Amino acid sequence: MLKKTLVALLLAGFAARFADADVLQLKDKAAITGKIIAEKRGEIVVDVGYTWLIIPRSQIVKITKAGDSETPAPAAGSVAASPSEVRAGSYQTAGTPPPVRDVRELVNILGEAVVQVRTPGGLGSGFIINEDGFLITNFHVIEGETQISVEVYHQHSGQLERKSYKDVKIIAVNKFADIALLKIEDKDASKFSRVLLGDSDALSVGETVFAIGSPLGLERTVTEGILSTKTRELQGELYLQTTAQINPGNSGGPLFNLRGEVVGVTNMKIFGEGLGFAIPISAVKYFLDHRDAFAYSNDNPSNPYRYLEPPSRYKPASASAK
Numbered sequence: 001m002l003k004k005t006l007v008a009l010l011l012a013g014f015a016a017r018f019a020d021a022d023v024l025q026l027k028d029k030a031a032i033t034g035k036i037i038a039e040k041r042g043e044i045v046v047d048v049g050y051t052w053l054i055i056p057r058s059q060i061v062k063i064t065k066a067g068d069s070e071t072p073a074p075a076a077g078s079v080a081a082s083p084s085e086v087r088a089g090s091y092q093t094a095g096t097p098p099p100v101r102d103v104r105e106l107v108n109i110l111g112e113a114v115v116q117v118r119t120p121g122g123l124g125s126g127f128i129i130n131e132d133g134f135l136i137t138n139f140h141v142i143e144g145e146t147q148i149s150v151e152v153y154h155q156h157s158g159q160l161e162r163k164s165y166k167d168v169k170i171i172a173v174n175k176f177a178d179i180a181l182l183k184i185e186d187k188d189a190s191k192f193s194r195v196l197l198g199d200s201d202a203l204s205v206g207e208t209v210f211a212i213g214s215p216l217g218l219e220r221t222v223t224e225g226i227l228s229t230k231t232r233e234l235q236g237e238l239y240l241q242t243t244a245q246i247n248p249g250n251s252g253g254p255l256f257n258l259r260g261e262v263v264g265v266t267n268m269k270i271f272g273e274g275l276g277f278a279i280p281i282s283a284v285k286y287f288l289d290h291r292d293a294f295a296y297s298n299d300n301p302s303n304p305y306r307y308l309e310p311p312s313r314y315k316p317a318s319a320s321a322k
Contacts, residue, residue, distance in 0.1 A: 022046070023064040024055060036065070039099065057105065090181075091129040091197050091288055098196070098259040103210050106260045107222055111160060112193035114212045115152050116219055117182070117252060119145040125213035125253030126150070126182070127262060129288075131191045133165075133184030136284060137252030138267050139173050142180050150184055152192065153220065160220075165189060172287070172294040177237070178267050178279060179287050180252075181294075195254060198261025200240065200280035203230050211244045211266050211276075213253030221250075225274065232277065239277040240264045246276030
């Protein structure tokens with residue numbers, strides 16, 4: 001009788017302790033109730049009272065935290081979304097930092113927003129920044145070209161299906177920064193998945209980054225590395241240097257952090273291994289925020305050049321004019 005009483009008291013104490021517990025719903029229809037004490041890159045640590053359990057994020061369907069409504073875990077192929085987003089013109093940034101995830105999970109989430117840019121002279125990569133089809137690539141990918149197509153990989157029934165869009169307009173270019181803004185204008189185009197732009201100034205040397213692109217035409221290639229330095233000066237411009245492999249065809253593609261935010265635009269490599277470079281996303285934001293200054297015109301395809309008459313020398317009025 002005493003033993004049963006002690007067990008009952010222990011269970012009552014456990015129930016009272018976790019009356020406001022967190023609940024993790026798993027894929028096999030099981031659930032774990034306890035207190036989340038740590039949320040790591042690829043796993044969550046839960047205190048269940050008598051031990052700690054380490055649960056892989058890939059096995060979690062949804063999370064219900066104490067006092068909160070159910071929070072579904074991100075599904076493969078969904079658009080990366082932060083708790084709040086800030087819209088700045090044609091792009092979005094995260095209002096609060098998104099959670100850190102592993103590369104495998106992020107690739108599934110972000111895949112639809114990374115595209116392949118094709119021209120008669122070659123191909124490159126790009127990424128969509130707006131649901132209406134605005135996308136970023138390198139200027140050298142589309143330089144001197146007027147026929148541009150974009151290959152987008154749409155998610156259907158858990159599979160990626162490629163669709164080619166032929167009506168692509170050049171919106172703005174900055175030759176000196178090697179950035180171009182394009183827009184898909186096909187009449188049958190629906191809303192597009194897009195990525196969030198991060199903060200390249202907040203990066204730390206040694207931080208893990210990864211690139212998605214089409215090196216040498218091998219579409220949807222993922223390479224992972226670290227940030228070697230974020231202030232590498234080349235020809236008067238500052239670049240992010242990374243050990244993530246960058247090859248021809250990666251040009252114009254996104255460089256992501258582990259929060260799924262774009263922190264750079266891959267654009268070149270130097271002969272040798274582990275020497276890839278990317279344009280900091282801060283330069284891209286500046287380009288987008290001042291888009292009108294870089295607007296492309298068919299009448300003046302050499303943009304962003306603008307030739308102005310030199311100011312005339314001041315000539316004081318002559319005495320006869322009085």
